[in-house]
Amino acid sequence: MSVRTSSAQDGAPTHSTTSRPGRRRTVVTILVLFAVIAVFLVRLVDIQVVQADSLTKDSVGNRSVGQVVYGSRGEIVDENGVVLAGTVMRYNITMSPTNAKVFKRTVDGKRVDVSVADAAAEIGAVTGQTGDAILLTISNALEANAEANFAYIAQKVDVDVLRAVQDLHIPWTYSENSPSRVYPNGAVAGNILGFLSGEGVPQAGLESGQDACLASTNGKETYEKGADGVRIPGSSVTKTEAVDGGDVVTTINYDLQWFVQQTLAARAQETGAAWANAVVQDAKTGKLLAVADYPSVDPNDVGATKNPDDRGSRAFTQSFEPGSTFKALTAASVLDAGVATLDTGIVAPFRYLPSNGANINDSHSHPDQNMTLTGVLIDSSNTGMSIFGEMLTDQQRYDYMKAFGVGTATETGFPREDGGILHPVDEWDNQTSYATMFGQGLTTSALQVASIYQTIANDGVRMPVTLVEGCRQADGTMTNVPATVGSQVLSEQAANETSDVLEMVYQKSWVSSKWNIPGYRVAAKTGTAQMPDGHGGYSNGYLVSVSGFAPADDPQYVVSVSIADPVKLNTSAAPAPVFQEVMSQVLKKYRAVPSGASAPDLPSTW
């Protein structure tokens, strides 16, 4: 510009020497030139300075493409790293209804027209819809908005369907990524894992409880591309990195979990149970190896489980009156406090009327019996247990219960875990004072029952109940590792004596033929508790259970089975075979060495 201006000025004197009209013309030319230049200048400043930011933004917007970089939600894995819940990429097939028109396709070298109806039928054949359904989607979208440029044909389809649709080369169809959750083992541990909503919001179980570990953050990538979609070399790329979620490492063994679920479900269906659960716990570490629930949920298809209550884990979230399995706790407390020994004899009547006005019955009529603690547990005598239990004060027994973890949710951190009900001593009435000795008048979750037996099995040391080993970060470090320090609840001697008593129960109980595991020494106890009717009284239903551990000479595994209201067989003969099969499987799976020494023989009468 400056060049042009100077040449115009240089030109002026040469013209001025010619004539007057010539000089005027020159002046006019110069003025016009200046005016034009001024216009250009103003425009230049306007574009380069005044509107610069917005124009740059527009131009980048036209060239650049923003892409979401999906962070991957962490996996939930079992004790050996087998994936129980993982993230996979699914795809949504979308279309532009307003552009859904006839297009040309080359078939065998000839150009043929493909109508919208034909194309819809082709898509439908791949996605499992009818062509009419897709046409209806198109017409509905256009009815709502004649310019409609977006509608879903199918959501969350896998890569095979996506490729089949892409191979149709229909110009008005598109696809988008849609990360999804998949549970390769179906309902195995589905009760514990939980599930996500369609929008990816955690709804239950570990998915919800461990969301802080699992959650990922999506990133974004922006780059510039040409008309053919290829990235322009050297164009600016802005990138926000996606952050993947951490992996939740559980203590569950998926193989065992499947076996327990299958065995439990078979027995629960056979006996017509309302619900049932089974817990397998490592006696030395407190780790949960399997927590099975019936009925359960397949997180891949949550809708198939109609009752919302069946979509979680009752083992964690529903406490119940445990019944006679709780007698092991009372017996251990009595032995630990030293108020009775294994040789102490009592007389157990059919009906016991203590001085405080309570009224205790046994389940079946019998004459007065001379029993030891062992005999009381073998016969599961309520009156006998009451006579032993009242050797301790209510407060003493309450303290033992608290130490065993009754009335407090366990350490698993499972969402909505039920800690059970254990009222303070001053709220106990006369009947409750005795009922709490044999597992009525208080509630425990299946986990807490297992934990009581774990304490007895582990020389009196209660270990924290563990379901999650921690959150494994991308660099392999584990965070949120739970505490592994146990607490001494019983003396080692009291624990071992209780274990011996329970071993006698295993050998002499009326269900002993149903839970016999040849080659191993086992300690176990049955329970049959009346279930509340929900109106403050008891219903006709029973919660039948078996809890125990093996091998009794060096306890390694605790198994606790509870079956609620098995209408076809409402005794502990219902859970006993489940206990037998599950315990056999556990011992076989973990190669527990068969017991060498023979079981102790304790007197049950005197």
Added chain:
Amino acid sequence: MSDNLARVSFEAEPTQVETSVYRPFRIVSSAPSRRTRPRIFYALTAVAGMAAIIVAQLLLSVGISQGAYEIAGLQSSQSTLARTAASVTEDLAKVSSPQSLAANAEGLGLVTNSNPVYLRLSDGAVLGAPASASGSQAGAASLVPNALLAGSPVLSQLSSDAAAKSAGTVAITSAPVVPAGLAAPTTR
């Protein structure tokens, strides 16, 4: 420039300064004849240089674009392969699920035995009561559903028999080769 010393000298002899200002300029004659040839030479050099730069830049840009297309092509095939890998990994996880394994094992006629029996090597004692497998799980439909397995084929004994028949024509011609370095197991 405006120091005191200079000012003193101006005030002392102002006339001398004025005469030196009016000294006439002389136009220095140029030597066009001498510079003509080098100018053409320089122009040619410059033009050739520019041409070379333009050609080089064109080639470079073609190269870079070619690279961009190659990258785009490779990235697209990478994402295709990654999708295939994810898809087959998913299939593998699906068929390794316990439900699938159990259904296929039972389809092939296997039964489970939940009655472990052990042989203690120290004294040859048999721990447990040996009994034929009751097949506690056998025959029972899977009670642990897996929606992912819908439509997956389950092996059956029949199909395996058929497979065995068709495979029967392949005769085993030689004994299995035992690596020379491997010592025979000694039983004590």
